Amino acid sequence: MTEPAERPAADETVPAGVQSPNGTGPVGDPPPLVTPPADTVPGEVVLRLTDVVKTFPGVRALDGVQLEVRAGEVHCLLGQNGAGKSTLIKVLSGAHQPDSGQVEWLGEPVSFGNPQAAMKAGIATIYQELDLVEDLSVAENAFLGHEPRQLGFVRRGYMARQTREILARLGHPEIPPRRMVRSLPSAGKQIVSMARALSHEARLIIMDEPSAVLAHDEVGNLFRIIRELTAQGIAVIYISHRMEEIREIGDRVTVLKDGRTTAANLPARSTPTRDLVSRMTGRTIEYVFPDRPAETPAAEKLLEVRELSREGEFADVSLTVHAGEIVGIAGLVGSGRSELLETIFGARRASTGTVSMAGRQVRPGSVGAAVRAGMGMAPEERKSQALLLGEPIYRNVTLATFTRWARLGFTDAGRERAEANEVADRLELRPLDVRRPVRTLSGGNQQKVVVGRWLLGGTKLLLLDEPTRGVDVGARAELYQVIRALAARGVGVLLVSSEVPEVLGLADRVLVMREGRVVHEAPAGELDEDTVLDLVMAGSLMEGAPA
Amino acid sequence: MTERTETAAPAGAAPPADRPSPVSPAPAGAPVHKGAGTPGNGTGRWSGDAGESFRRNLGLVGVLVVLIVIGIVTRPDLYSDMNWVGDNIMSILTLASVVGVVTVGMTFVIIGGGIDLSVGAIVALAGVWSTTVATQSYGAGGMIFTAVVVAVCVGLVNGFLISYGRLVPFIATLAMLVAARGLAAEISDKQTQVSNNATINGIASNDVLGIPVLVFILAGVVAAGWVLLNRTTFGRRTVAVGGNPEAARLAGINVRRHSMLLYALSGLCCGIAAIMLTAQANSAQAAMANLYELDAIAAAIIGGTLLSGGRGTIVGSLLGVIIFATITNLFAINGLSTEAQNMVKGGIIVAAVLVQQFRFKSLTQLLARNKLRSTN
Amino acid sequence: MTERTETAAPAGAAPPADRPSPVSPAPAGAPVHKGAGTPGNGTGRWSGDAGESFRRNLGLVGVLVVLIVIGIVTRPDLYSDMNWVGDNIMSILTLASVVGVVTVGMTFVIIGGGIDLSVGAIVALAGVWSTTVATQSYGAGGMIFTAVVVAVCVGLVNGFLISYGRLVPFIATLAMLVAARGLAAEISDKQTQVSNNATINGIASNDVLGIPVLVFILAGVVAAGWVLLNRTTFGRRTVAVGGNPEAARLAGINVRRHSMLLYALSGLCCGIAAIMLTAQANSAQAAMANLYELDAIAAAIIGGTLLSGGRGTIVGSLLGVIIFATITNLFAINGLSTEAQNMVKGGIIVAAVLVQQFRFKSLTQLLARNKLRSTN
Amino acid sequence: TSNDNGSGDGGGEQVKAADSSANPNSAPGQKVVIGFSAPAADHGWLAAITKNAEAQAKVFSDVEFKTVAAGADAAAQRAALSTLISQKPNVIVMLPHDGKELNASGLEAMKAGIPVINLDRAFPDALAYRLQIKGDNYGMGVAAGRYIGEQMKAKGITNPIIGEIAGMDELELTKERSAGFAAELAVFGFKVANRRAARFTADTGQSEASQQLQALPKMDALWNHDDDQGIGVLAAIKQANRTEFIMVGGAGSKAAIDAIVADNSVLKATVTYSPSMASSAISLARLIGQGKGMSDLVELQVPKEITLASETITKENASQYAKLGF
Numbered sequence A: 001m002t003e004p005a006e007r008p009a010a011d012e013t014v015p016a017g018v019q020s021p022n023g024t025g026p027v028g029d030p031p032p033l034v035t036p037p038a039d040t041v042p043g044e045v046v047l048r049l050t051d052v053v054k055t056f057p058g059v060r061a062l063d064g065v066q067l068e069v070r071a072g073e074v075h076c077l078l079g080q081n082g083a084g085k086s087t088l089i090k091v092l093s094g095a096h097q098p099d100s101g102q103v104e105w106l107g108e109p110v111s112f113g114n115p116q117a118a119m120k121a122g123i124a125t126i127y128q129e130l131d132l133v134e135d136l137s138v139a140e141n142a143f144l145g146h147e148p149r150q151l152g153f154v155r156r157g158y159m160a161r162q163t164r165e166i167l168a169r170l171g172h173p174e175i176p177p178r179r180m181v182r183s184l185p186s187a188g189k190q191i192v193s194m195a196r197a198l199s200h201e202a203r204l205i206i207m208d209e210p211s212a213v214l215a216h217d218e219v220g221n222l223f224r225i226i227r228e229l230t231a232q233g234i235a236v237i238y239i240s241h242r243m244e245e246i247r248e249i250g251d252r253v254t255v256l257k258d259g260r261t262t263a264a265n266l267p268a269r270s271t272p273t274r275d276l277v278s279r280m281t282g283r284t285i286e287y288v289f290p291d292r293p294a295e296t297p298a299a300e301k302l303l304e305v306r307e308l309s310r311e312g313e314f315a316d317v318s319l320t321v322h323a324g325e326i327v328g329i330a331g332l333v334g335s336g337r338s339e340l341l342e343t344i345f346g347a348r349r350a351s352t353g354t355v356s357m358a359g360r361q362v363r364p365g366s367v368g369a370a371v372r373a374g375m376g377m378a379p380e381e382r383k384s385q386a387l388l389l390g391e392p393i394y395r396n397v398t399l400a401t402f403t404r405w406a407r408l409g410f411t412d413a414g415r416e417r418a419e420a421n422e423v424a425d426r427l428e429l430r431p432l433d434v435r436r437p438v439r440t441l442s443g444g445n446q447q448k449v450v451v452g453r454w455l456l457g458g459t460k461l462l463l464l465d466e467p468t469r470g471v472d473v474g475a476r477a478e479l480y481q482v483i484r485a486l487a488a489r490g491v492g493v494l495l496v497s498s499e500v501p502e503v504l505g506l507a508d509r510v511l512v513m514r515e516g517r518v519v520h521e522a523p524a525g526e527l528d529e530d531t532v533l534d535l536v537m538a539g540s541l542m543e544g545a546p547a
Numbered sequence B, C: 001m002t003e004r005t006e007t008a009a010p011a012g013a014a015p016p017a018d019r020p021s022p023v024s025p026a027p028a029g030a031p032v033h034k035g036a037g038t039p040g041n042g043t044g045r046w047s048g049d050a051g052e053s054f055r056r057n058l059g060l061v062g063v064l065v066v067l068i069v070i071g072i073v074t075r076p077d078l079y080s081d082m083n084w085v086g087d088n089i090m091s092i093l094t095l096a097s098v099v100g101v102v103t104v105g106m107t108f109v110i111i112g113g114g115i116d117l118s119v120g121a122i123v124a125l126a127g128v129w130s131t132t133v134a135t136q137s138y139g140a141g142g143m144i145f146t147a148v149v150v151a152v153c154v155g156l157v158n159g160f161l162i163s164y165g166r167l168v169p170f171i172a173t174l175a176m177l178v179a180a181r182g183l184a185a186e187i188s189d190k191q192t193q194v195s196n197n198a199t200i201n202g203i204a205s206n207d208v209l210g211i212p213v214l215v216f217i218l219a220g221v222v223a224a225g226w227v228l229l230n231r232t233t234f235g236r237r238t239v240a241v242g243g244n245p246e247a248a249r250l251a252g253i254n255v256r257r258h259s260m261l262l263y264a265l266s267g268l269c270c271g272i273a274a275i276m277l278t279a280q281a282n283s284a285q286a287a288m289a290n291l292y293e294l295d296a297i298a299a300a301i302i303g304g305t306l307l308s309g310g311r312g313t314i315v316g317s318l319l320g321v322i323i324f325a326t327i328t329n330l331f332a333i334n335g336l337s338t339e340a341q342n343m344v345k346g347g348i349i350v351a352a353v354l355v356q357q358f359r360f361k362s363l364t365q366l367l368a369r370n371k372l373r374s375t376n
Numbered sequence D: 001t002s003n004d005n006g007s008g009d010g011g012g013e014q015v016k017a018a019d020s021s022a023n024p025n026s027a028p029g030q031k032v033v034i035g036f037s038a039p040a041a042d043h044g045w046l047a048a049i050t051k052n053a054e055a056q057a058k059v060f061s062d063v064e065f066k067t068v069a070a071g072a073d074a075a076a077q078r079a080a081l082s083t084l085i086s087q088k089p090n091v092i093v094m095l096p097h098d099g100k101e102l103n104a105s106g107l108e109a110m111k112a113g114i115p116v117i118n119l120d121r122a123f124p125d126a127l128a129y130r131l132q133i134k135g136d137n138y139g140m141g142v143a144a145g146r147y148i149g150e151q152m153k154a155k156g157i158t159n160p161i162i163g164e165i166a167g168m169d170e171l172e173l174t175k176e177r178s179a180g181f182a183a184e185l186a187v188f189g190f191k192v193a194n195r196r197a198a199r200f201t202a203d204t205g206q207s208e209a210s211q212q213l214q215a216l217p218k219m220d221a222l223w224n225h226d227d228d229q230g231i232g233v234l235a236a237i238k239q240a241n242r243t244e245f246i247m248v249g250g251a252g253s254k255a256a257i258d259a260i261v262a263d264n265s266v267l268k269a270t271v272t273y274s275p276s277m278a279s280s281a282i283s284l285a286r287l288i289g290q291g292k293g294m295s296d297l298v299e300l301q302v303p304k305e306i307t308l309a310s311e312t313i314t315k316e317n318a319s320q321y322a323k324l325g326f
């Protein structure tokens, strides 16, 4: 697969003379970045799965999956949380071995014993969970496992150059290849994951919810790259819960439900959403936002934030949330929204400014005080910030509230399970058994657990940071209903989301943040997507706006 | 470690997917590394809280049985005398009692994401302080009070340095180890201080219903530790703080205060252990309880506590301690030389852990196969 | 170096860039727990590769300077003699040399997500094996060969048990500690075995250009370790294996084999250290290198290596070892009693770490303030 | 101590042969089961204790020797002793980790009717033992102090700089040795200028000595408590090229005696603390078990306390002591 071809790169941003090194042994003169697969005819089937089964003890994650992917196409995988999408791609990438069924790659039956084998065969994967090493540099992460080397020494300069080229191609020439990945925002990390996939000579690139952590403009950039790849005959498997993305970039769609293929090779652009959703869920769900109450009564002020600042993060933010009101914050990734939320919640200490709940100032820098004042927060990163992965679901759901049911310091496990069960029902958690460890849930269901935590007990104000990231269509609608219902009961909600339609659709009032400052505030009804995007996009990920 | 997962999901209770998620921090197929890769990382837990740890502990009991059988086989003469056997069991439990108490505290600290290298030093300091002439003049009550207060205070200092001074637990407690032994040597003037208090000494020499008082104390501490860990908010917080401190913090738990308390709790256990050890030795000395930290940590880990925090059981730790005591006893009754003893001991430790794993592995496979068959 | 180019990069282009990511695993404000919470986690990280560790190491150098100043102040009589000062520096470095070599190996193991409690025992076993009458008859070459081969083999056994036997590193290497010391006692028949080989003994007594050979060896091992960690695929993969084993596995790294090799590497360092220590003591004995594991781990951690893996520097570890040696030297030249020494030592360790942290905190705040001012 | 005495069963030279013509007590008598317990040997002296005991027991056809290794600390030894007691030997010989800590075990055995012989580390309670044989730690310090004092006086040094490398500092015996040393030096009006504590091993002896040599750029005399760690101390002295002082050792190992005889190092003398006491203990245990007395004494029974004198070995008298080197 190493024969260099003469085909010019499809995009001008790709500088000539770059290659994807194969990691072993010294590398010669660099050929073009992605070697077009010489023996692949566009449209030819490169990958075919027949009746693939993968069981985890007690769960059939894959239960007879059929899939057919052609060279040069973007093949979308759709399915609810837990349908088996991630498991499927792990089988493809050699991270899991199927129990039965056949995988045909380039016409040959194959079985990948480990990720290395799949990579060698030309399958590169961007996993759903960021799979980077925080203390390695961008370049080292991109080339992890197949570093260009000479006698065991890493060819650092060469590797940095390669990485810079790939990053440039990805539209992010400003990310320094030698910067520690630890210091990148999550969007930057996603770019590095993509760079890693592109550093291989891949004929199939699998992307598991790559857009979940990307801001709006970044998604556009991602699509540009995908188009460029497919133009070279590379196949892409694309997983996302966002229907509009699938419409925009997808060619064909395969739908999974409960580990089975329920529909294969539907045309991505023309299949009606209702059809897709009903194949995913077995029922029809309107992908809409709940109605706003006709007239917001002049409710009491619940949260009042005055001139809150944190050095280097955000400055002079003032906002109020009334009881029963949903306030959305729109902004680019890195605009300081998460920090703002965490500061309001007491998880960070403000440099100046005050936070009050129901007229009483909340002790700064104390999460406990915030919780006692009636706040609850669903943080952005579920794994590192929210979940006890090894603990059962119910204990995760009741993490913030178990003391309420305790007597004299003794916990009441029965009560906790009952409460958690109720939440699980409301959020359609799958599977429903609340004694399972959270780690065995699919990504979207884990997110439901995080949100569910604050549906218990006397939360008066909910701070939600990207609450629907990785959540499927059905559950998303469900979550919207839950949030709205909470508001109707008088709970105030402060919502951060990178999906502008979500902010506009769900919130009553919208604040737009840029570079740590609120630049605009208006009732949601008075804004449309384009206006918000204009306000928001005054710069790019790493550079910020020209001052 | 995927293999030791979900074995006997209690008869159809849960429809469990019992596998450690491949995206879990201790991933399938990755070597059991960084102390995290505990066996049985998987699951089974939703078959009831204690599912997996129960099976682990069963494995440890199996190891214990094997050790006893070896004892019987190698010294049939001794084991044929039932009186001797009863005595021997008590002697093993007594040997385990002091380290056992320390291990309970250590288990809490480790589950809470920390480590306490200073336990042996705290025992020595508390023991020495409670046997100074001045303290002894206050009688047994004064001695016990002193030991406990000294030990808890040292624990609080540890906790304070770690929680609020933000020192790495390893370094903070290592520094405390050195300092506390130094202070103990200073106080005792490097002498072995004899305890003349009959009540204290009686703790080690008296029986109740044929069971030594020391064993009762161990049982009491273990029971209290079990309740504290499994039935109280304190225990729940401990697991949360150790499992994911950031999540605990964002759920409103005062992580700093809690981890400080954990070290104080470990100190408390050391104080109790100091009295027990002083009673046993009728004396205290700056070098006493040497390397108890290693014994306690090893027992906790063998018992299934994750060195990286967030998981562990009191019963497992107790079994770990008893296994170590039984090994020592086995060597003693066989009159092995210390060198041979050490070589064999290393082997036994490895074997014990491997045996457990093997058990799980094969059982898991068996069950998985059965399940598959019944599903197909 | 290259790393700092980033800081300056988009001059004025990126206003609010310098913020700690809220998703970073050790978030600002969370207590520094489970060995993870490195100070200075906050910021300044934009400055790239070596930025933070560079500043940490600077902090350690500061601590070192303070210790030396204390030495000068307390013993001006000695420090006024420049010959003596030169000698003393060499004496400190020589004192640091053996543990230093062990620490280099330990640093790799810890960065790779493991721990090796058996280093002291391996040094003892290798030392004893290489000084048996039989081995000594093969001369210096035979002795060195024996020490290295024995040590590497023991390391491989450790690695095998951990990687493929899936034992927790703490337990596997603890078992090895016990077993290897037992074997060493068996081999040496508990005697102190005198080394009669002039070449070997000369390693400790000879100088080159006024610098002891032992110091050269330390320098060589440190340099090799630095290159290995920072410039080779082996080193970079070590960081990956320790930092995120699952990611490493998915990137096609053979995580198991790699961690096995790490223990072998640690063994290799122990083999070299065994020869050095044998040369120094003109003898070897089963109890030699006692508790080197604690010294090495403590030095690595003080030097900024994360106990949970994935981060660490060779230079930091070296500085940690030198700080410990300087403390010992300081006590010796002041003739402090052992008790006082221990108490003070605990305090110094805590202070050293706190000083570093303080430095970072204030520096960070300073920088952040300046930046804001220039942006606003 | 050194590996050059590789012949046979090691400590054979410190065993009294069973020569019944010379000593009627050696004639085989009633069978005696002797239980023995000593701490895990991690240095030469302790190793020699165990070996001497074993070797001496072998000499007697009427002795059955049962060792229980006492592990790493007092608690382990206590447990080992309780299993030993339950096996009902006729006599128990033990070298406790610490006499005070194991006093209770001594009492337990005596109560069970088993005579206890305490080797080296005295029980505070007289009821806890039948016989106590020990070396004289304080006396060792005194002997070392006296030798150094006299040498200094002979050299006419009025204000000598004296170093001391002690053994494990947390042990009471170390304290006693240092106390004896300081007391005797005071008689001459001298005092210790720098004291470091090693851990009875050569490598710690080396590192402590190397630091002490740094602290005392000029030195007149050095006492090192233990000849085993002395190997390292001597190595450090050689590595530092220092010769201006005299050194006295402790315990009396073979290597030390050889070095004194060779007279090519700073080591000029060593004060004894001989592990041969273990051989004596076994012989006496047998006599106690058989109810015999010591043949040279008039008493019908073995006495209750025996304290060995600490002697000073120098080049002049080394030949007499060669046999006692371990």
Ligand SMILES: Nc1ncnc2c1ncn2[C@@H]1O[C@H](COP(=O)(O)OP(=O)(O)OP(=O)(O)O)[C@@H](O)[C@H]1O
Pocket: A184, A185, A186, A331, A332, A333, A334, A335, A336, A337, A338, A339, A380, A496, A497, A498, A540, A541, A542, A543, A544, C014, C016, C017, C018, C019, C020, C021, C022
């Ligand atoms: N332009 C930039 N250059 C470099 N680093 C940046 C830039 N923008 C943001 N960051 C870093 O990324 C971190 C993450 O920002 P964060 O994601 O919290 O902002 P946000 O508004 O909450 O975005 P999100 O939509 O992801 O929630 C910031 O703390 C900052 O350190």
Ligand SMILES: Nc1ncnc2c1ncn2[C@@H]1O[C@H](COP(=O)(O)OP(=O)(O)OP(=O)(O)O)[C@@H](O)[C@H]1O
Pocket: A056, A057, A059, A060, A061, A079, A080, A081, A082, A083, A084, A085, A086, A087, A088, A128, A430, A431, A440, A441, A442, A443, A444, A445, A470, A472, B017, B018, B019, B020, B021, B022, B023
């Ligand atoms: N390692 C594992 N052990 C046990 N069960 C697992 C494991 N991995 C996945 N599962 C289960 O397999 C099913 C499929 O999970 P998968 O992660 O493939 O879902 P998904 O379609 O990717 O969902 P999402 O959209 O939420 O990411 C789920 O029920 C999940 O709980």
Ligand SMILES: [Mg+2]
Pocket: A085, A086, A087, A128, A208, A442, A443
């Ligand atoms: Mg998924």
Ligand SMILES: [Mg+2]
Pocket: A334, A337, A338, A339, A380, A465
């Ligand atoms: Mg954010």
